[in-house]
Amino acid sequence: MSNQPKHFNKTRIAPTPSGFLHVGNVLSFIITAALARKHGSKILLRIDDLDRARVNQQYLQDIFDTLNFLEIPWDEGPRDVKDFEDNYSQLHRIPLYTHALKQLRDEHKIYACTCSRSQLNAGDECLCMNKNIALSTENASWRLITKASTVLQVKNYNGDIIKSKLPGEMHNFVVRKKDGFPAYQLTSVVDDLFYGVDLIVRGEDLWPSTLAQQELAMLLGKPQFSEIVFYRHPLLTEEGNKLSKSAGATSVRYLRESGKTPADIFMLIAGMLGIHESITNWEQLGELVSSQS
Secondary structure, three states, X not given: OOOOOOOOOEEEEOOOOOOOOEXXXXXXXXXXXXXXXXXXXXXEEOOOOOOOOOOOHHHHHHHHHHHHHHOOOOOEOOOOHHHHHHHHOHHHHHHHHHXXXXXXXXOOOEEEEOXXXXXXXXXXXXXXXXXXXXXXXXXXXXXXXXXXXXXEEEEEOOOOEEXXXXXXXXXXXXXXXXXXXXXXXXXXXXXXXXXXXXXXXXXXXXXXXHHHHHHHHHHXXXXXXXXXXXXXXXXXXXXXXXXXXXXXXXXXXXXXXXXXXHHHHHHHHHHHOOOOOOOOOHHHHHHHHHOOO
8 A cells, every 4th residue: 555544434343242252353353443543434333133043132242341341442333232222233224135135036146045054064065046946935045146257356455456256165155044034245245335334354264255245246236345445364363273252261251350451451462463562552452463464
């Protein structure tokens, strides 16, 4: 990028209340806040809560507890659980998701799939696209018809345009789940466009999702999505494994209840990144990490 920082209008912190937040989530939040400050953008808190089987009140509360404890700011979005449920839950945006799904259905860009998760996990090939299963079939998901040959373009934070094809595991990905709720890839695209997000910070593990969402936006006729800039950061690992949401030793809730201070948590994250400077607040850590890109 040029020496003059580019201005972005809005970035977002987008946790999912399916477990207690861990230090890997915090790293993403810190980078987001640091880049927002650098580029003069607003920070939206957008909580993805349509995985209704896994969402519960203690995980929702944990999001606010974590952000407030670490003093990570946000400018737009809910201030507490009640505000979220009353005004910001994705349930309030169901009509937007339904409209997008209707468009895909009317334009024949989806098909119904009745394969079970166990079948797919076992490596069985999904042949549902050729079966002409009615979209109204009970317990059927809707899958997007993707093309392996399509070259997708993503704007990278460093100014490059990355060109890539959709990875194999994302071909014909689900846009509506068997429970009738829209799937993550669709809600994420719709929400980012709805809120006017133009800078997204994500861990490297979500690169396949970034490509899937570029394809979906293209099929929805939303070229403005391709103008969003993506910043990818490395993942924190524990014994070589990606961190997962849990009540384990890397969850902020566990660390907080164990008497750790925010500075202790920032130093823990810094150490996991190989940074050995003294860190006392999120601004210091965010500046150090974001300046490495």
